[in-house]
Amino acid sequence: MNHPYDAILLVSFGGPEGMDEVMPFLDNVLRGRNVPEERKREVAHHYEMFGGVSPINQQNRELIAALRRELDAHGIDLPIYWGNRNWHPLLPDTMRQMARDGVRRALAFVTSAYSSYSGCRQYRENIQQAQLEAGPEAPRVDKIRVFYNHPGFIEANVERIREAFAHFPEERHSDVHLIFTAHSIPLAMAECCDYEAQLLETCRLVAEKLGHGSWRLVYQSRSGSPAQQWLEPDIGDYLREAKNAGLKDVIISPIGFISDHMEILYDLDTEARAIAEDLGLNMVRARTVGTHPAFISMIRELIAERLDPNSQRRALGARGPHQDFCPATCCLPFNPSKRRLHE
Known part of the structure; x- marks a missing residue:
């Protein structure tokens, strides 16, 4: 060629x-x-x-x-x-x-x-x-x-989430709440790019392919001064909201990442899981696309x-x-x- x-x-x-x-x-x-x-x-x-x-x-x-x-x-x-x-x-x-x-x-x-x-x-x-x-x-x-909207990226994420659904009895699948996460960024930065809009489109496309209407995009791994505004809600805060809303089963899909690196291992598999266990939420974390x-x-x-x-x-x-x-x-x-x- x-x-x-x-x-x-x-x-x-x-x-x-x-x-x-x-x-x-x-x-x-x-x-x-x-x-x-x-x-x-x-x-x-x-x-x-x-x-x-x-x-x-x-x-x-x-x-x-x-x-x-x-x-x-x-x-x-x-x-x-x-x-x-x-x-x-x-x-x-x-x-x-x-x-x-x-x-x-x-x-x-x-x-x-x-x-x-x-x-x-x-x-x-x-x-x-x-x-x-x-x-x-x-x-x-x-x-x-x-x-973010390529069919291969969407398909890989859909299959990773289906793997996560398999951890719940089939009769409870419709009640599982799907939580998509992405790295938070300062609002001043978010105003200058399509980051949030693209993330929402990916979430919509994935949820549509799954035929699952109960989902929310939240954020993780924020840093910097507490006085600076960042994209919210934070995953920890949202898990508490989910519990207060009466939810019992949640899948966390780190849609903003392509590999299971440290911000997945610590921020989700360690911190978020500890919050979920303390709240009595059944939490399963979907894998990232990796080498799908x-x-x-x-x-x-x-x-x-x-x-x-x-x-x-x-x-x-x-x-x-x-x-x-x-x-x-x-x-x-x-x-x-x-x-x-x-x-």
Whole structure:
């Protein structure tokens, strides 16, 4: 196939893989942010509970291996590189390796399905900074579109939730309340992107495929000053609301994430589960899409549609497929005009 790309680049968050890596990793994550030392130590303890190992790196290795098999099966002969924002393999190091290997232009798959500053624009900034550090021989990198409404993403989430429903007797399925979670972001950031609207569309599409009308989108893992407004409700607060409303059975689906990393293991499997048990709620947590075959097939489709402009661009719902290239004003961290009004 005649196309301009000669590599695939997987871009992700990164995570520590041992106790000695936890604090250096958090230093990278929190660099430039005014986070108290005690808060950093608190987060470090979350990792220490799991031996200092975040599952995200291993899950990315498994995703790359599954994608390699999928690309090979469909005749897409492009090498796959991997670079992280916050921990090894770091994106600048990967970019230097790509330059040494003679890669001229790559397609980047970012492990975030939605448009937001931290999930889209910041990754593009990370790529640009890595290109500067790699020097003039660094390859051009084009980001693959966000995929919140792609049929493969929806199908994979639907099947993960069906697995969770199997933990309840069939006669109780109609009474199970489905709680979708995503990472909360500041309201000032949410006003500058389609994050919340895209999340709601994903939830709607998944619930529609399931034929399940009892659901709600809530948020988790917020950080920062308590005085700053973030997207709500928080998962812990909502579980208490659910109990007060008389609900007994809940499924938590982390729809905002694609892998079971630390914010799933601690914020949901540890904190939220403890709240649910204290309230007497029957809680089952659905798995993220991970390496579900429909999700891996989706990634291959997203690559193929950029290799061949005549390929079908699949998307569900009225919003249609997202654009390939983001405008300069896309996913800003805050609204500059509102910032000036407050200053």
